[in-house]
Amino acid sequence: MTIRPDITAFVRDLELYSKHRLNYPLEVSELLQIVVQTGIIDEFEEVIFISKFLVRAQEVLKRIGHETEGFNKLSAEFQSNIKRMMNLLNSFAGRADEALSQKYASIFLTPDIENVDRLVRLCSDLSWVKNWQIDGKPLPFESRQPKITVTQEVRNLQTGEKHQTIRSPQSLLRIQRSAVLSVILIILFLFIDPPVTILGWMLAVGIAGLIAYIIVQTTMLRKNPD
Secondary structure (H helix, E strand, O other): OOOOHHHHHHHHHHHHHOOOOOOOHHHHHHHHHHHHHHOOHHHHHHHHHHHHHHHHHHHHHHHHOOOOOOHHHHHHHHHHHHHHHHHHHHHHHHOOOHHHHHHHHHHHHOOOHHHHHHHHHHHHHHHHHHHHHHOOOOOOOOOOOOOOOHHHHHHHHHHOOOOOOOOOHHHHHHHHHHHHHHHHHHHHHHHHOOOOOHHHHHHHHHHHHHHHHHHHHHHHHHHOOO
16 A cells, blocks of 8 residues: 555654654554545544543553452443444455455454454554644644734734634534543543542542533534534
8 A cells, every 4th residue: 555645744743742652653554544545534533532542441441450340341341442443444444455454354353362452552553643633733634724824814904804713523523522532531430440539529520511511512513613
């Protein structure tokens, strides 16, 4: 598969962004190339969303141990999302050439311990893509909004024109998904390792309430963009 130069440059920047923690930079490039060629942006959004959840869930599972209350529930959710990730990657691979499809089947999609471990490490890489996106940085398949210069702003003021912020539906959807993921993680943490003080509970509930407010507001903006 031929990788576009901008995708290669992006993954190189992502490697620096992750402080050289990427396990499969080539495979990340290949997935992005498939997205660019086929336009399956929503599926890729789901992939990086699930990847971030799996990475965080694995961290919690390792920290709390199997004897902790809530471990089995979180473990079941982890396994369910692993299966979902395998299905999504299989769909991606099916849109590529035969060689790439066989490669993904052999190193990620066969349900054995080694392949699941490799899959989780790939998810770690993809979670960095999600972090990149959360930081407001564009992905290779996203169009960059033109910057408004000071001169343009002055001209707008002189002519009485108002600059309106473009509310991209995709941007709002990403914010909404990130907020939902945050709520899920907070609920899991509260269930598994609840705060021990009243102040801790107040902070946790306050943060959850703020994120819920963001979800409601982004939903309203998506329904009523004007």
